[in-house]
Amino acid sequence: MALEFEQPIDELEARIRELREYAEEQGVDLSDEIELLENKLERLQKETFSNLSRWQRVQLARAPGRPTTLDVLENVFSDFVELHGDRAVADDPAIVAGLARFEGRSVVVAGHQKGRTTKENIHRNFGMPHPEGYRKAMRMMDLADRFGFPFISLIDTPGAYPGISAEERGQAWVIAQSIQRMGRLRVPALAVILGEGGSGGALAIGVGNRVLIMENAWYSVISPESCAAILWRDAAQAAEAAEALKLTARDLKELGVVDRIVPEPRGGAHRQPQAALAELRRAIAAELEPLLKLSPEELLRDRYRRFREMGAVAQS
Amino acid sequence: MALDRLFRRRRTRGGGRDVPELWLKCPACEAQIYKKDLEANLMVCPECGHHLRMSVEQRVAMLVDEGSFEQTTGSVKPADPLSFSDTEPYAERLRRYQEKTGRSDAIYGGTCTIGGVPALLLVMDYAFAGGSMGSAVGEELARGAEQAAAQGRAFVTVAASGGARMQESVLSLMQMAKTTMALDRLWEKRLPYVSILTDPTTGGVTASFAALGDVILAEPGALIGFAGPRVIKQTIRQDLPEGFQRSEFLLQHGMLDQVVPRAELRQRLIQVLSLLHPEGAASGA
Ligand SMILES: [Zn+2]
Numbered sequence: 001m002a003l004e005f006e007q008p009i010d011e012l013e014a015r016i017r018e019l020r021e022y023a024e025e026q027g028v029d030l031s032d033e034i035e036l037l038e039n040k041l042e043r044l045q046k047e048t049f050s051n052l053s054r055w056q057r058v059q060l061a062r063a064p065g066r067p068t069t070l071d072v073l074e075n076v077f078s079d080f081v082e083l084h085g086d087r088a089v090a091d092d093p094a095i096v097a098g099l100a101r102f103e104g105r106s107v108v109v110a111g112h113q114k115g116r117t118t119k120e121n122i123h124r125n126f127g128m129p130h131p132e133g134y135r136k137a138m139r140m141m142d143l144a145d146r147f148g149f150p151f152i153s154l155i156d157t158p159g160a161y162p163g164i165s166a167e168e169r170g171q172a173w174v175i176a177q178s179i180q181r182m183g184r185l186r187v188p189a190l191a192v193i194l195g196e197g198g199s200g201g202a203l204a205i206g207v208g209n210r211v212l213i214m215e216n217a218w219y220s221v222i223s224p225e226s227c228a229a230i231l232w233r234d235a236a237q238a239a240e241a242a243e244a245l246k247l248t249a250r251d252l253k254e255l256g257v258v259d260r261i262v263p264e265p266r267g268g269a270h271r272q273p274q275a276a277l278a279e280l281r282r283a284i285a286a287e288l289e290p291l292l293k294l295s296p297e298e299l300l301r302d303r304y305r306r307f308r309e310m311g312a313v314a315q316s
Numbered sequence: 317m318a319l320d321r322l323f324r325r326r327r328t329r330g331g332g333r334d335v336p337e338l339w340l341k342c343p344a345c346e347a348q349i350y351k352k353d354l355e356a357n358l359m360v361c362p363e364c365g366h367h368l369r370m371s372v373e374q375r376v377a378m379l380v381d382e383g384s385f386e387q388t389t390g391s392v393k394p395a396d397p398l399s400f401s402d403t404e405p406y407a408e409r410l411r412r413y414q415e416k417t418g419r420s421d422a423i424y425g426g427t428c429t430i431g432g433v434p435a436l437l438l439v440m441d442y443a444f445a446g447g448s449m450g451s452a453v454g455e456e457l458a459r460g461a462e463q464a465a466a467q468g469r470a471f472v473t474v475a476a477s478g479g480a481r482m483q484e485s486v487l488s489l490m491q492m493a494k495t496t497m498a499l500d501r502l503w504e505k506r507l508p509y510v511s512i513l514t515d516p517t518t519g520g521v522t523a524s525f526a527a528l529g530d531v532i533l534a535e536p537g538a539l540i541g542f543a544g545p546r547v548i549k550q551t552i553r554q555d556l557p558e559g560f561q562r563s564e565f566l567l568q569h570g571m572l573d574q575v576v577p578r579a580e581l582r583q584r585l586i587q588v589l590s591l592l593h594p595e596g597a598a599s600g601a
Pocket residue numbers: 342343344345346347361362363364365366
């Protein structure tokens with residue numbers, strides 16, 4: 001299903017396909033008409049995707065077919081062995097984690113997982129973890145430290161789950177602990193924002209020495225809809241809230257919150273997932289390489305400096 | 317989900333215009349209380365024991381040793397890095413809160429001794445933008461933890477906050493990491509961090525430094541949690557159980573060390589600090 005602003009493009013593409021089929025079936029020459037439409041398509045794509053609003057990027061970040069954590073694990077990494085459970089209460093399917101190999105090297109990976117189908121989405125709670133998910137992630141950080149493997153997190157969540165059971169089992173506490181635990185890693189830590197970076201539920205696994213973001217992903221203190229509901233008292237103002245929140249990859253790079261933007265193929269990663277994942281592999285390799293040379297103490301200092309500088313204040 | 321949850325907080329002032337300023341109505345039992353009496357009783361209702369919100373100045377005064385307090389906060393001023401504007405420009409909101417509270421942002425505190433133990437105390441001001449944490453509040457907290465560590469002081473925070481401040485978006489979110497990581501300066505020096513949670517403490521403040529005290533104390537009946545009750549209700553579409561997300565509920569679920577009535581808070585804090593702080597731990601003070 002196409003996003004609303006993709007529809008004119010989809011329609012034009014369908015039209016061109018039809019004309020081609022018709023020309024072939026009937027043996028008539030429609031190449032002029034087709035060329036005309038192809039030029040129009042090119043212009044339309046350029047126009048649409050070079051002027052995306054922040055709200056359109058939020059929609060791209062949520063587009064069905066966009067690479068998820070498991071897609072990354074299957075395509076960017078190899079030898080993925082999933083590890084389950086928090087050793088206390090349950091296994092949370094909203095976070096997947098385990099051992100894998102990246103360019104021949106053992107690494108530990110944890111990431112939010114949305115469903116690739118509606119049924120799977122319900123099973124995975126739309127990528128909104130309970131405390132158990134964060135406890136599982138912290139277990140992975142322990143594992144990375146124990147074996148000296150790099151820790152790589154993949155972020156794609158609307159937020160940590162706001163529910164009774166989550167509150168009862170200490171949602172706020174585990175998020176705080178996970179931030180603290182990741183800050184204490186003595187190994188290289190990379191965080192990649194794949195799609196949605198929804199607030200504390202994203203940051204809990206976002207304390208990397210370097211933070212990467214896909215071109216059409218977003219990262220914010222609150223989702224545009226919730227922000228609109230509170231500040232504008234109207235969730236329908238989400239587009240306006242998205243503009244105000246400055247939550248796109250480019251905004252975040254300017255604010256110093258992310259270190260690298262991973263380019264996506266035109267039209268978004270959901271249209272050409274393999275091309276997007278190839279770019280992601282190159283970006284991870286480039287960011288990981290220099291970190292591998294740092295000592296545990298240097299990595300700790302580097303991470304503290306990175307986050308200590310965050311924010312904008314006026315000094316008197 | 318760190319929201320500035322400004323929904324229907326109980327008012328501390330009697331609603332009707334006919335009620336003179338000298339009198340307050342207890343939001344819990346509705347008793348009319350003489351304001352001076354309430355203040356003398358640390359803003360705890362003498363009729364039903366309900367803990368009303370108190371000013372940050374009174375909070376500091378009730379916790380520190382008399383004459384020991386020196387303010388360190390205030391030099392860090394908030395900025396408007398995103399030029400944020402919703403129904404009102406953020407810069408305007410800031411000016412309004414600054415006028416109302418006389419503070420540059422939602423935090424107040426300084427160095428002091430507490431039962432003789434050298435400490436650095438920071439108190440969040442709910443009256444300033446719902447106690448929300450933006451860059452300036454985060455910076456004060458990080459500096460506070462660093463200064464305490466450098467000077468051998470215990471670090472004490474009193475939280476009252478709707479969470480991270482929306483108007484600074486992702487930069488507010490980053491304060492969660494910054495404040496959390498700054499606490500490790502205390503860890504390195506074996507200095508204690510005591511976190512006191514008061515009504516209300518939610519969102520990105522609960523989900524960062526405030527949840528990481530070596531000892532976590534809370535006042536009775538305080539609303540404490542990650543998501544606000546309204547958000548949870550909307551998500552699950554059913555009513556929330558009685559007492560949900562209140563201090564007593566959290567104590568029961570293992571999230572707090574103690575629920576301490578305000579009148580006993582200073583004594584409990586002194587006891588904890590003297591056991592944990594190297595000076596008290598060694599001398600038996
Ligand atoms: Zn009362």
